[in-house]
Amino acid sequence: PSVNQPYRTGFHFQPPKNWMNDPNGPMIYKGIYHLFYQWNPKGAVWGNIVWAHSTSTDLINWEPHPPAIFPSEPFDINGCWSGSVTILPNGKPVILYTGIDPKNQQVQNIAEPKNISDPYLREWTKSTLNPLMAPDAVNGINASSFRDPTTAWLGQDKKWRVIIGSKINRRGLAITYTSKDFLKWEKSPEPLHYDDGSGMWECPDFFPVTRSGSKGVETSSFGEPNEIKHVLKVSLDDTKHDYYTIGTYDRVKDKFVPDSGFKMDGTAPRYDYGKYYASKTFYDSAKSRRILWGWTNESSSVDDDVEKGWSGIQTIPRKIWLDRSGKQLIQWPVREVERLRTKEVKNLRNKVLKSGSRLEVYGVTAAQADVEVLFKVRDLEKADVIDPSWTDPQLICSQMNVSVKSSFGPFGLMVLASKNLEEYTSVYFRIFKARQNSGKFVVVMCSDQSRSSLEEDNDKTTYGAFVDINPYKPIPLRALIDHSVVESFGGKGRACITSRVYPKLAIGKSSHLFAFNYGSQSVDVLNLNAWSMNSAQIS
Ligand code: DQQ
DSSP: OOTTOTTSOSSSOOOSSEEEEEEEEEEEETTEEEEEEEEOTTOSSSOSOEEEEEEESSSSSOEEEEEEEOSOSGGGTTOEEEEEEEEOTTSOEEEEEEEEOTTOOEEEEEEEESOTTOTTOOOEEEOTTOOSBOOOTTTTOOTTSEEOOOOOEEOTTSOEEEEEEEEETTEEEEEEEEESSSSSEEEOSSOSEEETTOOOEEEEEEEEEESSSSOBOOTTOOOOTTTEEEEEEEEETTTTEEEEEEEEEETTTTEEEEOTTOOSSTTSOBSOSSSOEEEEEEEETTTTEEEEEEEEOOSSOHHHHHHHTEEOEEOOOEEEEEOTTSSOEEEEEOGGGGGGEEEEEEEEEEEEEOTTEEEEOOSSOTTEEEEEEEEEEOOGGGOEEOOTTOOOHHHHHHHSOTTSOOSEEEEEEEEEEOTTSSSOEEEEEEEEESSTTOOOEEEEEEEEOTTSOSOSSSOOOOEEEEEOOOTTSOEEEEEEEETTEEEEEETTTTEEEEEEOOOSSSOGGGOEEEEEEOSSSOEEEEEEEEEEEOOOOOO
């Protein structure tokens, strides 16, 4: 990134210019990864939406291609909105996407590769049968709330199923359509799932996960209920967060049944407790893993976006799998990103961080880095008891800012920091006792942006998440730092927080990295590794 563009990323995907939002139709085809994305060819704000297209052999370095799908026919003349790819049994990928028609109705269309022997799949043909699914007077679908088809899956009856995000009044729902030939689609009388009070469900995603191990499963795969669970994820338009629910897919009734304690609304667990939206997974058949893509928008003003000429990045693709408990998903940046780590590894071992201390990590390009640290606390019986009314981690993090001392915490990292700490983003933990003498603990992870920039105009909301880990064991934290984005992973991917920050002083070589402990008890740093990251080819 140049001096004039201090906020462009070095290894997070972004287009050369203009507005980007949702990742669309990710897939692997003939050994090549494809990413399409919602893009405005005309400016740095949302509008004129096409499917831009890039390909990669490693999910990190990308080659751009001309837009794959753009408005051209009545069924998409007002926009080509989000959708997904399905690989048909004969190996051919097809796209289902939402088109906006001349009446501004949302309809679902299909596009097929013009030439399946081109591994880059540069040209796509829209079927003359489009639209394949449309809202009409009889089917009771709201024409402005009917979008974002998922990857389709095959039932045992050899029929395809796909779900479309929708709402009726305040009820959010995933409408199911079925088809024998992928062209003629019929609306099912019952949705796959719904929840009252949640509002519009955008960009649904529905996929199986194995109950053992971290391998991915193909979207259509069958499996005994003791081997496989299903995940439904929706992007809630109301809150602009991605929520997921783990449950069972009843293939007879075509219903998703959440496990007890899960409700698909704003109380459901989130993929990411920072800025992260409209995400989508795909099955990577080359490496037997499921990969999650997600969009992170700007926290700067629209005027700033127009001035810098771009808006929106994609997070580093994450491998996603079911935790052994069966109660939560785990996410971890794809291993390929580690190839950008340069040899200059900073290795700190067995340091004690006394109360109120900071430790600078020298010799790393702190504005473009990957940091992994392992903390350890002792004498946990000294932990403060959490106030039972503190059930919202984001509120805990924003009400107790980084200068408020607990027994354990805040301790963590200060990233994108200026030399004298006029600016810094702090990513840290606090540990509380769940109750007096219960032997149970609550671990909170925070990403505090409030001091991230001297500039006042940005959204500096503080984020927070609970991390389901045992604090008697070492506490891992990883941060991917890339000029204006910090992706943090607590407890080895049990809690993720992505934030956008725009320092004025802590840019480029003037950016610093610290480990810190402002809690009253000492904390050990068992191990801290920081790597300068090479830049990826991203546009
Ligand atoms: N973005 C797309 C829609 C989707 C929304 C339009 C989610 O298809 O519902 O750009 O960010």
